[in-house]
Amino acid sequence: MGGTEHLSVRREGATLVLTLNRPEAKNALSLPMLVGLYDGWLEADADDTVRSVVLTGAGGSFCAGMDLKALAGKGMEGEQYRDRMKADPDLHWKAMLRHHRPRKPVIAAVEGYCVAGGTEILQGTDIRVAAASATFGLFEVRRGLFPIGGSTVRLPRQIARTHALEMLLTGRPYSAEEAAAIGLVGRVVPDGTALDAALDIAERVNACGPLAVEAVKASVYETAELSETEGLAAELKRGWPIFDTADAKEGARAFAEKRPPVYRRE
Numbered sequence: 001m002g003g004t005e006h007l008s009v010r011r012e013g014a015t016l017v018l019t020l021n022r023p024e025a026k027n028a029l030s031l032p033m034l035v036g037l038y039d040g041w042l043e044a045d046a047d048d049t050v051r052s053v054v055l056t057g058a059g060g061s062f063c064a065g066m067d068l069k070a071l072a073g074k075g076m077e078g079e080q081y082r083d084r085m086k087a088d089p090d091l092h093w094k095a096m097l098r099h100h101r102p103r104k105p106v107i108a109a110v111e112g113y114c115v116a117g118g119t120e121i122l123q124g125t126d127i128r129v130a131a132a133s134a135t136f137g138l139f140e141v142r143r144g145l146f147p148i149g150g151s152t153v154r155l156p157r158q159i160a161r162t163h164a165l166e167m168l169l170t171g172r173p174y175s176a177e178e179a180a181a182i183g184l185v186g187r188v189v190p191d192g193t194a195l196d197a198a199l200d201i202a203e204r205v206n207a208c209g210p211l212a213v214e215a216v217k218a219s220v221y222e223t224a225e226l227s228e229t230e231g232l233a234a235e236l237k238r239g240w241p242i243f244d245t246a247d248a249k250e251g252a253r254a255f256a257e258k259r260p261p262v263y264r265r266e
Helices: 031-046 079-087 091-095 117-122 151-158 161-170 176-181 194-206 210-222 228-243 246-257
Strands: 007-012 015-020 052-057 106-110 113-115 127-131 135-137 187-189
Touching: 007 031, 015 031, 015 194, 031 052, 031 079, 031 091, 052 194, 079 091, 106 194, 113 117, 117 135, 127 176, 127 194, 135 176, 151 161, 176 187, 187 194, 210 228, 210 246, 228 246
Parallel strands: 015 052, 052 106, 106 127, 113 135, 127 187
Antiparallel strands: 007 015
8 A cells, every 4th residue: 555754545444545644734735745646546546446535634634735845845855756756747737636537436525724736636526525614715816826736627617607716816715614605515514524424425435336436427527528418428338338237236136135235346
């Protein structure tokens, strides 16, 4: 199991838990964190025993965005991380889910700050749980910068354009309640319980047929920008093969026998 000094990786049953681990910097992004994140996404996709991923942060924060000093390589990152970034100049965008979409469902568990690059990573996740006192926002314009992690493209597709533009153009902070009201997160829970709530969702996902789950996720994203006619045709192409799997037969058999199904990705 991978990980770096700024990104911890552990298993909770069939869930891979990735924890951003720079609490002293509110989990601001560093080279070791980005390399660890990318390796975590690859590990989840390569391991068929992993059925879901939970992304969270240590120390009461999710992610406060980029740490420019750390990304410039001020001594705390080993040479191996700089070498990885040089070998794959796109690695940081893959780590932030801008240029990579894991095939397993990714559930975000947000406590504390989830701002700038943190809010941008959030947009690459599938299901989002926020603690009541969490803070969201894209602060880049306030500093004369551009939210280049994908927000000007993704955010207006995920929430109403008026809300997206207000967030992008004012750079103001948003409470968890506001984030839920505009659809940026799906659920708000008491402080300190976001990870537990995300793991509960993950367990429910894990109990479902993994081939079906992955096909449903793929269909949602690949049809998002298609016309309804094109989307429905693509859905059939994705969906019909699932009915011929052994897992589909096991699901029906388990229902008839009133027992939990045992899925084998077959």
